[in-house]
Amino acid sequence: MSDYSKNLTIAERCAIPRQPMPHQDPVERISNFNEVALGWDKDTAVEEAHRCLLCKTPKCVTNCPAEIDIPGFIRKIADGNFLESARILRASSALPAVCGRVCPQESQCELTCSLGKKYQPVAIGRLERFASDYALFEEELPIPDTAPPTGKRVAVVGAGPAGITVAGDLVKLGHEVTLFEALHEPGGVLVYGIPEFRLPKEIVRLELEVIQKLGVRLVKNFVVGRTATVDDLLEEFDAVFLGNGAGAPKFLGIPGENLNGVYSASEYLTRCNLMKSHNFPGNSTPVAEGGKVVVLGGGNVAMDAVRMSLRLGADEATILYRRSRKELPARIEEIENAEAEGVNFNYLVNPVRFIGNEQNWVTGVECLRMELGEPDSSGRCRPLPVKGSEFVVPAEMVIVAIGQSANPIVASTATGIETDERGYFIADDDGRTTKPGVFAGGDIVTGAATVILAIGAGKKSARAIHDYLGDSRWPAEILS
């Protein structure tokens, strides 16, 4: 035991307040792209770690799709053994430094934290970030031994959260893993979607480096469905995992949506994050900038896009959302960050058409006022239009952030893999598709969801793939 550890009673643990996360000042941060949440020093992390009650049957773990030994890694932080804490995290997750930043802990592990019944829950996510950053930046964690080679080859399609997880878990089990990425950078949504100010790309690069050191072979610029089909892959590999993501932007389908200056959030964020348009013309991908920016939608992606537009010099950045603040699907932390940065929130409005000028540039969004009716199937109140309430929100740029649909490229060139009517792969709980040897998980099965759910799907699939490589069995009920 180190100097850090204190033997505290439960009452003493409960008395420690939840440690706050220091942030970059909002006025300063909207003129840079650096991370907003600054992270903890050792003392803060140790203090927070002492709040954990170390429950015998920890409820937090049961609500963690990555199956992390949460009390285990927290106890090591309390002991001052940060490297061992990181080792515990890495044993279960290939992306702990990512999850510590972007996972919605408030609806996962922290939701079921026992301390949270009476007090604020332990800040599990911030502790996860602390320990995994420690192993990335302070003291190197040795790469663990992998199981002896099995001689089995697995193709993992898509280097996003699901694919990285599958690749990391299978390579540890001794399989030969090739990770195919369509873009020129691996990471999926972690690099093209989530901005630097919320998730530094260095973090993604370093976590990917770990699985590459474990032996995962990364092939970039390889579009499965085009460069090779799934059927082609099955000639070279014993199993294939499809984690290619939802990957097609949804539009509203209202008049004027193809005017210049109207972006999908995916395009806007890809230009800014992956292609680094903020550095134009030094980086040669352009993006529209400045003026009045309007973002349609209320999820995390909408918050990312609107906050990005402020950093790119928007005079005014506004979220239009058809319900009210309490129905916003974004994480509360991101909503508060956006509010602090000066984003306008215009609630209970629904866009009905885009208005443009003679040059076909967008000049505004015509909207209807909404009122909330009875709860719908999602449990949220259904927004209903108020007749005759049309009004125009002026805009020089509009970003549509209303979700994703299934990208058809992989499915359309594969044989025997069934999709549902919306184009998502049909798979059982462990990711088995209707084609033996082919597994799928993450957004391309569930529809657009969170990083942590994709990681959870990846973990289950990795186990199922490992079993399949052993016994080649494919349950008959999936095929029928």
Added chain:
Amino acid sequence: MHTILSKKILTERTWHMRVAAPLVARKCCAGQFIMLRIHESGERIPLTIADWDRAAGFIDIYFQEIGATTELLATLEPGDTILDVVGPLGNPSHVEKIDGTFVMVGGGFGIAAGYPVARAFKEAGNRVVAVLGAKTRKLLICEEMLKSVCDEVYVATNDGSYGTQGLVSDVLQGLLDEGEDIRLVYPVGPPIMMKIISQMTLPHKIKTIVSLNSIMVDGTGMCGSCRVTVAGKTRFVCSEGIDFDGHEVNWDEMMSRQKMYGRQEAVALSHHHEHGACWGGAR
């Protein structure tokens, strides 16, 4: 990294380049394209695959120097490398035996993009005619290539320095007047040309498939930058095209979307002229 195997200047600002890209060459078909990024801070641009050799593992691309990226590309020499070449992207052109003549109408450097499609229709057993257009004789490209795969090749130049004086649409009109049994027209080139040809064939009810060249970022259907309205519906050129029914395309929207970054393109170009030699590139 993709090595440039050869390059040739065809007109003042139009180039042919042969690039090592074995994975693309192994799989590509007529009508498909690549996304190319020259160096770490470069943009991704789409270019149609004009020819390929599966065994030797290379592809041929043609491009015109119209912006910072294409100007930079033109400065690369055989032996230099291009950082990323991704493909083949887009759907292959639908090629079949048709009951009549296939006419490829090519304008400017679009002629090169039309070549593999004309060849594929010839290989499918069709009568294939090419109508090639250029402002003046010395700007005409790929005539010999087209002659090698077509039954007839006609040329129109604006100044009459070669072939018929006038536009490709004049030649196409001539073919219609002479009673050529045209069943499929494939215009590829500047959007205004594709629009005019599509308008011309509409009253004759001749099927017209156009090869669209939109602004793209990823080229795989992820961003929607390339979207175009076809038959009243938004379609993605990169993942659902690049071939579409020319009679159904909203041309005015398509053309205005191509100009979306006009201002930034000028900025990028002057930046390239000032700093062109400084990129931390592949050489």
